Amino acid sequence: MLSFENVTKQYTDGTPAVKDLNLNIEKGEFVCFIGPSGCGKTTTMKMVNRLIDITGGNIYVDGKDIKEQNAVELRRSIGYVIQQIGLLPHMTIKDNIVLVGTLLKWSKEQKNARARELLKLVDMPEDYLNKYPHELSGGQQQRIGVLRALAANPPLILMDEPFGALDPITRDSLQEEFKKLQKELHKTIVFVTHDMDEALKLGDRIVIMKDGEVVQADTPEEILRNPANDFVEAFLGKERLIQGRPDVTTVGQIMDGYPVTVQTGTTLKSAIATMRDKHVDSLLVVDSNNTLQGFLDVEAINLNYKKANTVEEVMETDLFYVSEDSLLRDTVHKILRRGVKYVPVVDENQHLEGIVTRATLANIVYDTIWGDGTELEEIATTTQ
Amino acid sequence: MMDFFAEHGSNLMYKTWEHFYISLAAMLLGVIVAVPLGVALARIPKFADRIISLVGILQTIPSLAILAFFIPIIGIGKIPAIIALFVYSLLPILRNTYIGVRDVDQGVIEAGKGMGMSHWQAIAKMELPLSIPVIMAGIRLSTVYLIGWAALAAFIGGGGLGDFIFDGLNLYKPSLILAGTIPATILAVIADRSLALLESSLTPEGMKDTQNAT
Numbered sequence: 356m357l358s359f360e361n362v363t364k365q366y367t368d369g370t371p372a373v374k375d376l377n378l379n380i381e382k383g384e385f386v387c388f389i390g391p392s393g394c395g396k397t398t399t400m401k402m403v404n405r406l407i408d409i410t411g412g413n414i415y416v417d418g419k420d421i422k423e424q425n426a427v428e429l430r431r432s433i434g435y436v437i438q439q440i441g442l443l444p445h446m447t448i449k450d451n452i453v454l455v456g457t458l459l460k461w462s463k464e465q466k467n468a469r470a471r472e473l474l475k476l477v478d479m480p481e482d483y484l485n486k487y488p489h490e491l492s493g494g495q496q497q498r499i500g501v502l503r504a505l506a507a508n509p510p511l512i513l514m515d516e517p518f519g520a521l522d523p524i525t526r527d528s529l530q531e532e533f534k535k536l537q538k539e540l541h542k543t544i545v546f547v548t549h550d551m552d553e554a555l556k557l558g559d560r561i562v563i564m565k566d567g568e569v570v571q572a573d574t575p576e577e578i579l580r581n582p583a584n585d586f587v588e589a590f591l592g593k594e595r596l597i598q599g600r601p602d603v604t605t606v607g608q609i610m611d612g613y614p615v616t617v618q619t620g621t622t623l624k625s626a627i628a629t630m631r632d633k634h635v636d637s638l639l640v641v642d643s644n645n646t647l648q649g650f651l652d653v654e655a656i657n658l659n660y661k662k663a664n665t666v667e668e669v670m671e672t673d674l675f676y677v678s679e680d681s682l683l684r685d686t687v688h689k690i691l692r693r694g695v696k697y698v699p700v701v702d703e704n705q706h707l708e709g710i711v712t713r714a715t716l717a718n719i720v721y722d723t724i725w726g727d728g729t730e731l732e733e734i735a736t737t738t739q
Numbered sequence: 740m741m742d743f744f745a746e747h748g749s750n751l752m753y754k755t756w757e758h759f760y761i762s763l764a765a766m767l768l769g770v771i772v773a774v775p776l777g778v779a780l781a782r783i784p785k786f787a788d789r790i791i792s793l794v795g796i797l798q799t800i801p802s803l804a805i806l807a808f809f810i811p812i813i814g815i816g817k818i819p820a821i822i823a824l825f826v827y828s829l830l831p832i833l834r835n836t837y838i839g840v841r842d843v844d845q846g847v848i849e850a851g852k853g854m855g856m857s858h859w860q861a862i863a864k865m866e867l868p869l870s871i872p873v874i875m876a877g878i879r880l881s882t883v884y885l886i887g888w889a890a891l892a893a894f895i896g897g898g899g900l901g902d903f904i905f906d907g908l909n910l911y912k913p914s915l916i917l918a919g920t921i922p923a924t925i926l927a928v929i930a931d932r933s934l935a936l937l938e939s940s941l942t943p944e945g946m947k948d949t950q951n952a953t
Contacts, residue, residue: 441850444847
């Protein structure tokens with residue numbers, strides 16, 4: 356959909372703003388560009404609709420080199436939303452929404468219909484169409500700013516810190532709304548921001564830039580899990596890395612790797628002995644290949660003690676388990692919703708790898724609230 | 740009083756009309772030249788200040804001198820008078836157009852460009868409508884000045900109410916001086932009021948409320 360090939364921008368005084376940037380953005384992808392000010396993120400975005408001319412390399416929109424297109428027509432085919440909103444104060448909301456339509460010489464009926472249709476997307480009543488921008492709140496104005504970008508139904512939309520000037524509550528609700536809208540409309544979005552939370556919340560992919568170069572371009576999960584270097588780590592901030600853990604941590608990372616098991620064929624008697632030795636009330640049953648078969652607990656043994664000899668005769672095979680690469684976030688929900696005490700963890704071949712118990716989860720909660728052990732010690736020493 | 744009107748009435752009407760159209764013609768010429776120039780200057784802010792001070796120098800030449808200078812070049816009569824007055828109309832209109840266009844909200848301009856407005860569309864749909872109040876203020880100021888200065892047109896045979904004033908001065912007749920001055924003043928007030936009306940009808944709807952609100 357949008358690809359950057361060795362894109363370079365050098366200002367006339369020789370300072371490079373963007374250095375040799377290569378990036379491919381898929382159709383329907385929501386890509387956030389983030390970095391400290393002066394890192395080249397806005398320059399990169401503005402080169403796409405040629406508000407800034409590139410000095411080297413090529414940018415392709417839908418396979419077509421942007422340099423070979425008329426700049427004005429190119430811009431009409433790409434949505435554009437900016438932080439200052441930039442609604443035309445002398446035009447009604449309707450005229451603002453269909454500004455591109457006016458430039459493309461749509462008929463009056465076509466414009467009216469489109470304006471009404473778009474206003475419905477953000478749940479604003481139709482009487483707003485005849486109001487003027489100054490009669491709207493900042494949040495409403497930016498909703499119109501977004502609609503204006505959508506008017507000609509462009510497949511690609513560029514957004515330059517669009518929610519940056521709004522108060523936190525309005526920003527939050529606009530982010531939610533916009534993310535929802537993007538899922539419905541499948542637009543490709545290039546979103547410039549300096550707010551990491553915003554990028555993590557909205558982006559399918561985050562491109563972290565510094566000094567005109569891409570430092571890391573990955574999914575939010577991957578960036579939180581494996582920051583490319585110290586800069587990314589510092590940019591994310593320690594707190595976010597810890598708090599972001601449940602979102603990106605896999606079950607495999609936190610599970611207890613030594614669950615108490617018995618092999619199929621074991622007698623109930625020795626199973627009971629194992630339970631007593633390990634102080635547990637439940638056992639996972641595996642076969643000789645360590646493939647999970649089921650579980651049995653004290654209650655089941657008690658009921659069937661006289662009737663059965665081996666564990667597979669009494670074990671419960673209807674077992675809830677998770678795979679080791681599933682996200683902790685999802686697992687926690689399942690554990691809490693089902694009210695189970697533990698969840699066995701398996702690999703793709705059903706081999707038992709470990710176990711997540713409520714105790715494991717409790718540890719995560721402590722880590723999130725008080726950091727990992729080191730900080731607890733710090734608190735202890737300072738209070739002494 | 741009645742005698743005066745009986746004697747000079749029709750002449751007074753004619754001179755007032757002459758005065759009016761000399762000023763109006765100079766003002767229109769000024770608008771035609773200074774507004775596009777101001778829009779152009781707003782694109783080259785580096786040189787704009789220099790060019791505006793250059794035009795400012797024209798303004799400082801005493802008006803009698805400028806009228807005298809024009810005699811050898813373009814002779815005497817209405818046309819030279821209009822041209823001389825036009826030179827004076829330039830500065831206020833130019834400066835206000837420049838400031839008005841320069842101070843249009845950059846966010847609006849960037850959004851318009853990013854939406855795909857051509858240069859001309861940007862001027863016609865954003866810059867001019869949004870700077871109308873400032874440009875009109877320049878035109879109004881310029882017009883009031885012009886109506887005052889147009890009395891000097893009489894010096895080079897341009898006619899207008901200046902004729903009465905000079906006659907009055909030469910003949911020691913205060914009534915003639917007043918007959919030239921009072922209509923000129925009334926003309927200036929009327930011109931200013933009607934331009935104010937024009938301004939408010941030209942100012943786009945959405946902006947009037949903004950001005951009231953702030």
